Amino acid sequence: MDLNEIGMRAVMAERKLRIISPEKKTEGLLNIATALRADQEKILQANDIDMALAKENGMSISMQDRLKLTPDRIEGMAKAVEDVAAWPDPVGRVIQEYDRPNGLHVKRVNVPLGVIGIIFESRPNVASDCASLCVRAGNTVILRGGHEAINSNIATTGVMRRALAEAGLPEDSIQLITDTSHETANKMMNLTEYLDVLIPRGGAELINRVVRNASVPVIQTGAGNVHIYVDKAADIEMAADIVENAKTQRPSVCNAAEKLLVHKDIADKALPVIAKRLYDKNVELRGDDEARKIIPEMNEATADDWGREYIDLIMGVKIVDSVEEAVDHIERYSTHHSDCIVTEDEEAAKYFLDNVDSAAVYWNASTRFTDGGQLGLGSEIGISTQKLHARGPMGVDQLVTYKFVITGQGQVRA
Helix, strand or coil: CCCCHHHHHHHHHHHHHCCCHHHHHHHHHHHHHHHHCCCHHHHHHHHHHHHHHHHHHCHHHHHHHCCCCCHHHHHHHHHHHHHHHHHHHHCCEEEEEEECCCCCCEEEEECCCCEEEEEECCHHHHHCCCCCCCCCCCEEEEEEEEEEHHHHHHHHHHHHHHHHHCCCCCHHHHEEECCHHHHHHHHHHCCCCCCCCCEEEECCCHHHHHHHCCCCCEEEEECCCCCECCCCHHHHHHHHHHHHHHHHCCCCCCCEEEEEEEEEHHHHHHHHHHHHHHHHCCCCEEEEHHHHHHHHCCCCCCCCHHHHCCCEEEEEEEEECCCCHHHHHCCCCCCCCEEECCCCHHHHHHHHHHHCCCCCEEECCCCCHHHCCCCCCCCCCCCCCCCCCCCCCHHHHHHHHEEEEECCCCCCCC
């Protein structure tokens, strides 16, 4: 289907969806959850095709993990849609109301953003997460996934569209661009006549390409060069637990830790304990000279390592002299996604939390909690690493804007 036709259909569907009752949208979302479960074999069969091609083309194991669907993961997708369905509908919510001296009554009311475009890579669950969030907030969505997951995305989107139609909602509230060429992606980035906002979901390369080429307003999400700083006052076992979880629990996602900074006063004791945990999980460590003096088998880090998001079982390691040096390093190389300090020193923690300018900052907890569901937002459309409109996990309440509704009795301006 031509992109202009997709855009026109999305606009027409949004005009209907924005005035549909919260109860009707809830019915549509619950229908989607039911359909994902009922049609899981169809989705899994499509995913099997994508996985076979991925292996044939030499896709890395961590990226295959992002692509793979299982019955448990489809159940997770359905449950995430149900969580979104249970979230209070933000559309029509009055966020400010007041009277002017001239008698005008002013309200600021939440309204949908409109038509949202999502460009994403190889995680098929992004389709259902993003679609359900958009529908809950009264937005229509145009999805454009990567070629790696095209069969999975076609199957998942088809299931969701049928489920919406069966509930009496416009099926064009959710559309998928099936042409995965760069040319089509570039056209989508400039679909200003139809798209109100574009959200890239993926690695740094994708996000940077969208930011450089799009004329549609963009919300940057995703890229996570995530740091954990182990302070001199850290509990070493706690630090080892946090680093191991943040790096290895699911290394292919944006909130996984990529860099480990260790204070010089604790490095001799802490680094061997942490390194053993990581080596036991097959993590490749790349360290600076000081770190390699403590762990000689560690590979040498290059200047390029400090700014890289690996999305793999690789971690950069650096020894620092102070919490101030740790913060300076993070501020230089961070993507402003999620960064953590492990310490028992409240003053050091406060300095870190106040001075690290990231969307999520942690004290003694794994960065893997930077997630809409984990932070009580239901699901998420992405982790915004910018400051305008929204920051951090973007749930339903971040997918609306507002308009002013003014009521008068014939007032005219002098």
